[in-house]
Amino acid sequence: MRILIVEDEKRLANILKKGLEEEGYAVDVAYNGEDGLFMAEQEPSDVVILDIMLPVIDGLTVLRSIRKLGIKTPVLMLTALDTVTDKVSGLDSGADDYLTKPFLFEELLARIRALLRRDSAVKTSVIEIGDLVIDMATREVRRGGREVRLSAKEYALLEYMALNRNKTLTRTALSEHLYDHDFDLDSNVIDVFINRIRNKIDRGFGKKIIRTVRGAGYILQG
Ligand code: CA
Numbered sequence: 094m095r096i097l098i099v100e101d102e103k104r105l106a107n108i109l110k111k112g113l114e115e116e117g118y119a120v121d122v123a124y125n126g127e128d129g130l131f132m133a134e135q136e137p138s139d140v141v142i143l144d145i146m147l148p149v150i151d152g153l154t155v156l157r158s159i160r161k162l163g164i165k166t167p168v169l170m171l172t173a174l175d176t177v178t179d180k181v182s183g184l185d186s187g188a189d190d191y192l193t194k195p196f197l198f199e200e201l202l203a204r205i206r207a208l209l210r211r212d213s214a215v216k217t218s219v220i221e222i223g224d225l226v227i228d229m230a231t232r233e234v235r236r237g238g239r240e241v242r243l244s245a246k247e248y249a250l251l252e253y254m255a256l257n258r259n260k261t262l263t264r265t266a267l268s269e270h271l272y273d274h275d276f277d278l279d280s281n282v283i284d285v286f287i288n289r290i291r292n293k294i295d296r297g298f299g300k301k302i303i304r305t306v307r308g309a310g311y312i313l314q315g
Contacts, residue, residue: 094270095139096138097138098110099152117248119276121274124148128153129143129152130155133155133159134164138166140158140205142169143177153183167189167208168187168188170190171189172193173194175193185200189208192204204216210229210256220252223315227255236298243293250267251313255315258313259315262311263310264310287303
């Protein structure tokens with residue numbers, strides 16, 4: 094999953110980027126509203142974390158512009174402004190959630206997970222696909238009751254596929270949601286990760302969960 098942070102406090106932006114990357118997310122950062130708006134348009138983000146008080150273009154204007162362009166990416170407003178009026182205008186401008194600084198990183202993570210599963214059928218942090226169980230909160234994966242150990246990127250790929258189950262996902266789409274803007278995309282990288290995940294979750298099981306769609310990409314069936 095890929096997250097865009099629009100935040101002008103560089104220290105906070107960098108702490109968030111590092112923390113989210115440790116959780117396996119791909120993270121892009123914009124330090125002002127203009128760059129943020131541009132990146133929200135250009136990059137296939139899964140969640141946008143948007144500050145309100147921003148240089149060049151303020152966060153509420155960025156948010157309204159994003160929505161006017163028809164971009165439906167979930168937006169979490171992150172701001173020091175904590176009056177009711179500010180919260181209301183944020184939500185009325187198209188924000189999906191609101192978090193007031195200072196906040197606990199754990200709470201931000203839980204809110205991001207809630208936004209990521211918003212459009213899928215999954216309503217709690219646990220995704221169940223047959224005997225495959227993925228807990229988004231603890232990042233624990235089990236198949237047939239047995240624990241499966243995945244690296245951060247393997248987990249991120251599996252989680253993205255599980256939240257988009259039964260859809261054919263191209264290698265390009267998968268890598269775009271797994272890596273940030275600065276990553277030099279190599280088309281083989283997704284195949285390598287898929288093979289590793291298959292060895293861990295599908296090998297030895299009669300029903301294969303990940304299927305190759307010839308000439309197109311991959312699909313997680315369930
Ligand atoms: Ca700010």
